[in-house]
Amino acid sequence: MAFLSARLARACKPLAVWGVSVAWILGSALALVPAPDLAAQAARPSEYQVKAVFLFNFAQFVDWPPEAVADSQAPLTIGVLGENPFGDVLDATVRGERRGARSFVVRRYQRVEDIKICDILFISRPEGDRPEGVLADLKRRPILTVSDADGFAEHGGMIGFVTDRNRIRLKINLGVVQAAHLTISSKLLRVAEIINPPGP
């Protein structure tokens, strides 16, 4: 289980005359506790709006292996395999956004074979419910696979969206992620449930 701590450092300005320097570090261990359900907000975005933003945000917390990035200027591709539940929400979300020098592009695929260049792949429900075939095809390719199908992460997917009392939670299969040589930020891991930690 990942255990993260935020270190808050506070340096005290030394007293000028005596030149005494005092510094100390405050450490605080943060434990994951079940969050109480907050009251629903008024203008709540739709489920797929949130998921589209999450997909877009994954790009900020995941690093791809250098060989997977052909060109530092190349657009970062978010693909949707199968039926498109986002409508044009995903396009609207990434429009004009950049990660560093890279812009975003959304592609839609009907079949796995169509996938050539892809960084983040959302696998829709029908395919996601039985993902082993798709995943086998994508095995060892540096593509972050995401789905809201039940048990996606348990079945070898990387990140699964889990709806829990109107909230979308993340479940990450860290072993698969690392096998694909992807690096997920510890901050992202903090807000997710991690399964299948990498074995020894």
Added chain:
Amino acid sequence: MSLRDWPIRKKLTALLLLISSVVLLLTSAAFVTYEVAAFRQTTLKNLSTLGRVIAANSTASLAFANQADAKEILSALRAESHVVAAALYDKDGRLFSRYPATLRDDALPAAPERDGYRFEHGYVIGLEPVAETGNPRLGTLYLQSDMKAVSHTLRLSAAIAAGVMAISLLMAYLLAAVLQRRVADPILALAETAAAVSTRQDYSVRAPKLGEDELGTLTDAFNLMLGRIEDQNRELRHYATELEQRVADRTHELEDRNEALRRNAAELLAANTELDAFAYSVSHDLRAPLRSIDGFSQVLLEDYGTQLDEPGRDSLQRVRAASQRMALLIDDLLKLARFSRAEMRTEVVDLSKIAGEIVAELQRSTPDRQVECAIAQGLEARGDSRLLRVVLENLLRNGWKYTAKQPRPRIEFASVAGNGERVFLVRDNGAGFDMQYADKLFGVFQRLHSAAEFEGTGVGLATVRRIIARHGGRIWAEAVVDQGATFYFTL
């Protein structure tokens, strides 16, 4: 007691303490000001560091809308007691999470304003953008910290400054109490010495010299001055002693001389008295044989004149003339002796009147002579009238006598003022005398003219001088031969 009357030690100590206080106050004020200013900067910097750390940790919470995680991250602020409020806003400015969880909505801004850290309404507030490096903004972190740390620092600095000041002032006082002696002690030593000199008049004390500075020079000069005064005093005492000795010697000498003079005077008086008595008795005793000589010569001439021839009678006539002249001499000598011894009765005497009476008497005794007499009126003097009459009679009779061969004889009695005293004079235009014999004029039996020329015994002027001397006056004469003489006298 006013400041200028303070003892010098107190003054020096107060001066040093005053300077120390001012310097310490300024230094402390600068120290506290610097501390507070520096601490405000540090507070801002610390809050911004804290903000960056929290913001960096909050990215995933905002990116994936995990309020539980956000709350947990914010709850770490418990460790920073000065942070009184914190909040996370999503990228649309909606409140996403707050700290503490019980915070009321109105304690937080409805929406995040401009980014940055600043002092506002007595708090330090900070607005930190939440974003992954190089990625779009995910939201905003709001932090609010109270100023207790700043005021605590201010109090701490002030307390330290006060403590340092108190210790420094104490040290300054102790140092001043020790160091002021270096300046004050020589001055006090000088003052004590000066007081000893002025109260006891003791010039033998010396001020101790405590250094080679200006005070040392002053001490040297003061001691040198004391030394000079002491020397001069000793010299003065020496002179005074010497002077006293001299005065005593001189007094003794004078007493001796006085004694000698008194003795001499007494001897002289005795001798004079004896001499006068002798002269009187001799003169008196001489008169009896003289009368016999004259009487029997007369008897001889009258009874036996016819039996004598002419030369015999002539000889007897000469014997008689000589004995009569001798009787006259003896009378004058007796007069001189009498006036020398006679008792004096002092009164105011009208000299002009006496002179007039004498001239009238002279005119009566020799009516055939025509002498012009000029007698000044109102001349008075204090003296014995009988003796002064003798003086004037002698002088005027002389004038009368020595103008006998003058075709236009003239006698004058007057007075002139000379040398602050009144000088009487008797002047005639008669025979006068040679001034070379002027000192013999007043001697007994001293005559400048022969008896054949002018008759006289040579005792008159001696008598005059004796009387003038008894009145405490002087007498002298001026004359030109054949042109007259002037006798001056004072009384």
